[in-house]
Amino acid sequence: MKISDQPVLLVTGGSRGIGAAVCLSAAEHGWAVAVNYASNRPAADAVVAAIAQAGGTAVAVEGDVGSEAGVSAIFDAVDKAFGRLDGLVNNAGIVGMPARIDEITPERLDRMLRVNVSGSILCAAAAVRRMSVRHGGKGGVIVNISSMAAVLGSAGQYVDYAASKGAIDSFTIGLSREVASDGIRVNAVRPGIIDTELHASGGLPDRARELSPSVPLKRPGTAQEVADAVLYLLSPSSSYVTGAILNVSGGR
Ligand code: NAD
Numbered sequence: 001m002k003i004s005d006q007p008v009l010l011v012t013g014g015s016r017g018i019g020a021a022v023c024l025s026a027a028e029h030g031w032a033v034a035v036n037y038a039s040n041r042p043a044a045d046a047v048v049a050a051i052a053q054a055g056g057t058a059v060a061v062e063g064d065v066g067s068e069a070g071v072s073a074i075f076d077a078v079d080k081a082f083g084r085l086d087g088l089v090n091n092a093g094i095v096g097m098p099a100r101i102d103e104i105t106p107e108r109l110d111r112m113l114r115v116n117v118s119g120s121i122l123c124a125a126a127a128v129r130r131m132s133v134r135h136g137g138k139g140g141v142i143v144n145i146s147s148m149a150a151v152l153g154s155a156g157q158y159v160d161y162a163a164s165k166g167a168i169d170s171f172t173i174g175l176s177r178e179v180a181s182d183g184i185r186v187n188a189v190r191p192g193i194i195d196t197e198l199h200a201s202g203g204l205p206d207r208a209r210e211l212s213p214s215v216p217l218k219r220p221g222t223a224q225e226v227a228d229a230v231l232y233l234l235s236p237s238s239s240y241v242t243g244a245i246l247n248v249s250g251g252r
Contacts, residue, residue: 006057008082009234010034010074012065012123013092015043017196018145021227022089023047027056029231031087034061034078038070038092065092065119066111075126085137087234088127090120090144090168095202098157109160116164117171120144124175124186132182139183143233144172145226146188148249158202165190169245176243185242187233192249195220216251 009026013019014035023033024047033051035058037044044060051058061077064070078085093116096108124142131140149162150169168188176186193215199207208220229248232238 004032004082004084006030006032007086008032008034008078008084009087009089010036010061010078010085010123010127011089011091012036012074012119013038014089015040015047015060017198018191018194018223018226018230019089019091020047021223022091022230023058024050024054025224025227025231026087026089026234027051027054027058029235031234032057032082034059034074034081036061036063036065036074036092038062038064064115065123066115068122071119071122071126074123075130079130085127085130085140087141088123088143089230089234090123090142092119093145093147093164093198095161095198096158097203100156101159104160112160112164113167116161117167120168121171124171128179128182128184131184132179134182137183140185141234142175142184142186143230144168144186144188145230146172146190146245148190148192148247148252150190152252157204172245173243180242185233185238187238187241187243188245189226189229189233190245190247190249191221191226192247192252193220194223194226196223214252215249219250221248221250 009031015037048058063074131137146168147165150165154162172188
């Protein structure tokens with residue numbers, strides 16, 4: 001177990017998209033980064049290599065947040081690599097193929113809730129055990145990645161996904177109040193339409209471009225624009241902000 005002065009951040013699903021942008025920006029801001037990935041080791045290694053090349057510190061950490069064993073493996077690996085934890089970004093998330101409620105299977109729903117909801121809650125629990133001043137930690141910060149779907153509902157596309165993000169909003173509010181006296185701030189970011197591979201994974205590769213006219217700022221956001229909001233919530237600049245849910249949605 002190694003312990004250094006550098007604060008350590010775990011980013012779930014950090015190998016691409018918004019998660020990768022958060023990892024790279026966090027490293028630039030002085031965090032040592034644990035880049036979690038579920039299966040794409042080369043993609044996580046590429047993020048780690050980019051951070052190392054820029055003079056930062058990072059390790060790739062394997063584990064499926066949708067399983068209890070996966071969450072344990074992730075945190076064991078962080079303990080082994082760094083011996084401390086100061087921040088968590090619950091970024092890993094999945095959508096499903098566009099489907100009406102009458103087409104949603106129990107298997108799909110189970111996986112969606114396991115990854116998006118249980119994964120975030122189990123990771124936060126493991127992080128609180130390490131960061132809370134109640135457990136001998138130094139305090140810390142958690143940022144949950146919600147979605148504008150939580151308030152818009154995603155009718156006709158994936159109401160199950162929207163509901164899972166609604167759960168993240170409620171969890172953010174409750175957890176922020178519960179662990180404020182543990183020295184931990186908890187906030188969320190609600191991205192709108194962001195140009196990442198998420199849409200293709202949900203069978204709608206042109207979704208970001210097609211929905212642009214409905215966005216008041218008339219364009220999709222970038223992963224970096226979401227990462228910038230996350231970095232603010234991770235930083236001491238937001239020291240009096242907890243329980244907040246920040247829309248990064250171009251006004252959508
Ligand atoms: P993405 O698909 O590029 O990234 C998601 C990442 O999570 C991937 O690296 C994926 O491998 C990882 N992941 C998925 N399941 C996992 C699991 N079980 N364990 C560990 N990692 C897992 O999409 P993105 O757009 O970068 O999404 C990041 C977050 O932002 C998600 O929570 C998503 O719901 C949210 N979000 C995205 C948008 C958007 O328009 N792109 C909008 C609102 C919210």
